[in-house]
Amino acid sequence: MNILKFGGSSVATPERIKLVAACIQKHLKDDTTITVFSAFGGVTDDLILMALMASREDLSYKEILQKNETRHLEAIKELIPVNAQSGILSRIKTEFNRLETLYEGVYLLNELSNRTRNMVAGFGEILSSLIIAEYFKSLGIAALSVDSRELIVCKNTNDKIQVNYPKTNKNIESFFADNRSKLYVVPGFIAKNDEGVPSTLGRGGSDFTAAILAAALNVPRLYIYTDVNGMYTANPRIVPQAYPLKNVSYEEAMELSHFGAKVIYPPTLQPLLEKQIEILVKNTFSPEEEGTLISKSGKHNFRWVTGITHIDNISLVNIEGSGMIGIPGFSKRFFEVMHQENINVVLITQASSEHSICIAVKDDEAPAAKLALDEAFEAEIRNKRINPIQIEDDVAIIALVGDRMKSHHGLSGKLFSALGNNNINIRAIAQGSSERNISAVIAKKDVTKALNTLHETFFEVPSKELNLFITGVGNVGGKLIEQLKRQEIYLLEKLRLKVRILGLSNSRKMIFDENGIDLENWKNLLEQGEETSQDAFFEKVKELNFRNSIFVDNTASPVIASTYKNYLANSISVVTCNKIACADDFSNYEKLIDLSREYGATFLYETNVGAGLPIIDTLKNLVDSGDRIQKIQAVLSGSLNFVFNNYKGEEPFYKIVEEAMKEGYTEPDPKIDLSGIDVARKILILSRVSGLEMELDEIEKDNFLSEESLNTKTNEEFFDFLEKDEYQFRELYQSAAQNKAQLKYVAQLENGKAKVGLQQVGPEHPFYNLNGSDNIVLFFTDRYSVQPLIVKGAGAGADVTASGIFADIIRIGKK
Structure with missing residues (x-):
């Protein structure tokens, strides 16, 4: 016997229902098949919304009701031949009339009870299963429509579901023993309570319905068809690189579903685990895909971490104070309050000092938790033995899940390191003794970044x-x-x-x-x-x-x-x-x-x-390795080196500067280079990297430009003064030529003092043959005291500067 469950997205439109029918027919070739259906996509949300609107005396619920009725009737007209429509049209209209009566009662009473809410919420599955069963009949397949309310008995308490398994199993066994059909169509989600009043199995309860049937009938495998290719390493809507898992254990699936994986409704696994019934999660729209097999061992799952998941809409509830330390029964009182208020605790963490207890609850339950705890511990709070209860909103829980995590050291450190490197603060941490789950509470705004970071860390090809x-x-x-x-x-x-x-x-x-x-x-x-x-x-x-x-x-x-x-x-x-x-x-x-x-x-x-030269990096390495800087001598301006290498007293000085600008060697304002301020900044930076606390105005500057040119406001004015001062530049060049020297703008750091200025450099000096726009730095250190460490090469230009930035980006990537 096959049991197949199809979710709301699988039956959202008539076209999709036809795809579902083709899938089911393949299973029918093998064996008798029980199919469990959710409501058409979005219908259950509408049913609950209409009930809420009616309770608030909002008559616009009638428009939504009419749209839903039209949607179901149109589906019948598209799926079922005209000559076979009358019976199902009448039945569907009858169900909508019942719904309308229920909503009118809610509207008149201005009240929505849990019983009524559960009753109206289940109509979507009734409607979809009736239509789909009739569609199969129109295809010539003998389909028996089953009312799951006659099979499953449960008790609902504030959305907490308890199935009466002895009664339920007996009902299921008797029904399928007494009835014979090739195909059964069962509405999911709905049940009844011990008094026979219609109820539900909670949102996502269609999975649960299928699991209850599978366990009662002892089938070897349950098929769950959804709109994705199985359970993923992470939510693919948040992590585009996530991929389907081939195999997952029951325990891993429980952890993943509990912490937000939407593919499996958490209670689904409970009735299957004891009998070790496998679950195969497949894609309705890509049935050829392998899907995810949930079984005892998670066969062949070789990864340390199986999946990463999260829960949104969480609040932290924190109680702390010195009055908690060493007081027996304090935790008992705390959790009794949560139990009495019917508040589910999602995560617990307590400091070993016993100074605080922190729990995570759904954010809509946090105000009630605070109110109840403040009241329960009113005396302790009044006497300042503990602080008033603190609530932290807008947080989420992320979790690493995997059976093999307990066999591998360092996973927690890897998790915390990956998050920390991306400025993701962890508010609370919890890890069970099974080491199957490591959970952390983070800010809700960081969820997307955290999931992608962790997926990159644990699942992707090392990149x-x-x-x-x-x-x-x-x-x-x-x-x-x-x-x-x-x-x-x-x-x-x-x-x-x-x-x-x-x-x-x-x-x-x-x-x-x-x-x-x-x-x-x-x-x-x-x-x-x-x-x-x-x-x-x-x-x-x-x-x-x-x-x-x-x-x-x-x-x-x-x-x-x-x-x-x-x-x-x-x-x-x-x-x-x-x-x-x-x-x-x-x-x-x-x-x-x-x-x-x-x-x-x-x-x-x-x-x-x-x-692009590794000057700062070299200096950092020297300092970090314990070397001491004695002196730095450098030509650090590619633009000035280019200018003085090309100026021979023939072509005007300002023309050489213009050429340097065109080549991209100078700043947009060339005065920054020629005034020496650019070089002063560079030697200042080197002095700071070497460990000195120096300011820019402490650097001695020997200007070769006139004060008038330095005070200009525009490049045009500046070049006018350069042209006017040509005789001064020619004198500088001629003086150096007479001394058989080259003009170089030199920066020097020695004995805690720095200076920059134009110097004549003789043939014996390393700076003499420095060509083009090259830079050169001499590091005299305790280790390089006689022969300095020299870094030399192209020191200006857009290409080499861009390559230096590129190199810095790669450095970050390699960290």
Whole structure:
């Protein structure tokens, strides 16, 4: 004998009912088949809503009732030939007349009792099963319509269902012994109580109906057809990468269903477990898919963690105080109150100090829990032995589930580490002695990020998704996007990094796409974006709340630099080539470093000095390994090096500067480079990385530009003064040439003091042959006291700066 259950989504439309019929006919070839049906999709919700509306004297319930009647009558007309419709049309209209009478009674009394609520809620299954049974008859299949209210006896107490199994099993055995049919059509969800009054088995109770029948008739397997391909590693609507599980044990299925997996109604497993009846969960619309087999051992399940699930709409109830410590029976009183109020406790945790007890309940039950507990412990609260009961709303429970978890060390640490790295705070933790479940309470807003983070950690091919939010898409930003697009496949295949750009902004527009911005068309998309705002950009990044989020700043804007603290404080990593933040007041710089440590966000600014050269990273490694910096000498301005390498006193100085601008070697305001402020910021950053508390105004600057040119407001004015001061630049060049030296703008840190300025460098010095826009840094340390450690290479240009930012992004990905 086969027992098949079909959910509401499987019978939501006549077209779907026809698919269900084709599926059932395949089973009929093998054996007698019992089919259990839910109401048409959405009908039960409407039935309950109409009852509530009637109790509030809202007559618009009649419109919903009429729509539902029309829906069922239209289904009959589409499924059943005209010459066979009269009987079923009459029966369905009779049922709707009964419903209308019940709602009128609720309306007149202005009251909705639990008995009436349960009675009206069950009409959906009655209606669907009657129509479907008649449809099978029209196909020439002898289908017997069964009223499950005559079989299943239960007791309902505030939505808590207790089945009277002795009576129920006897009814089922007698019915199927006395009746013979190839196909039975049974409405799920409905039952009756001991007094014979219609009742229900709770939301999702059609699964339960099928399980009760399967256990009473001792079938080897129960088939549950739904709209997904079985039980998944996580909710596929929240975690797109989730995939169906082939095998799950009864215990794992119980845990997963209890903690929010919607495929199986939790009580379903109870009658099947003792008799070890297998459950095969399959997809009505893809019956060829393998589905999930729920059995004793969860055959061949090789993973340590079987699934990740969650429960929404939870509140924490916390009681604490010194008056609890060492007092016998305190917990007993606490939980007795919950029992008396008929409040289900979802999770329990208690500190070993006995100073507090924390439980999780459904959020709609939390106010009643607080009221009852405050009343029960009124004396202790008044005498300040315990604190008033605290309620924390807007939380959810996430859970790792798996039979094999108890055999594997470090899973809890892996869970907490993955969540912590993404700024997901854990409010409470619970783990049973079976070690089959590790549960954690988190903020409801973090559920999507948490589930995706944990799924990536425990289920996916060792890879990591990085979600980028980039501001500044000019020279550097544009090159970065090109490099990311070009390396996409390599990163995934070789480094197991999936890098997506979810947000872009420039000074005018900004765009976001949760699925990743199309990098083939990003420029057009950005032009059509909304007006940019740094505050709005941050708020959107925060709202999206993606795991492994990285904010990338490719600008030189002080306004954007001032927002880094917001990102870091929300565990969003920051990668920047913008030197302003790291060259700001030391207290602000230190604040960013502290925020990075406190919130587990990475703050990388390698391109602040030397563009793509590993200068800061090298210095950090020296300091971290215990080496002491004696002196740093460096040429740190690619633009200035380019200018003085190309200026020979022939072509005007300002023309060389213009060429440097075109090549992308200078800042948009070239005065920043030529004034030495850019180099001063760079040596300041190196001094801070080496461990010094230095401010920008402490750096000695030797300017080679006139005061007038430094005070200009626009690039046009600045170039006018450069042209006017040409004789000074020619004198500088000629003096160096006479001394057989090169002009280099040098930064130096020694004995806790820093200075920058133009110097003449002779042929014997490492700086002499520094070409083009290259940078060079000499690190003199205790270990490199005679021959310095030298880092040398291209230190300017959009391509190399973008590659340095790219490298920082990859560093975060490898963490």
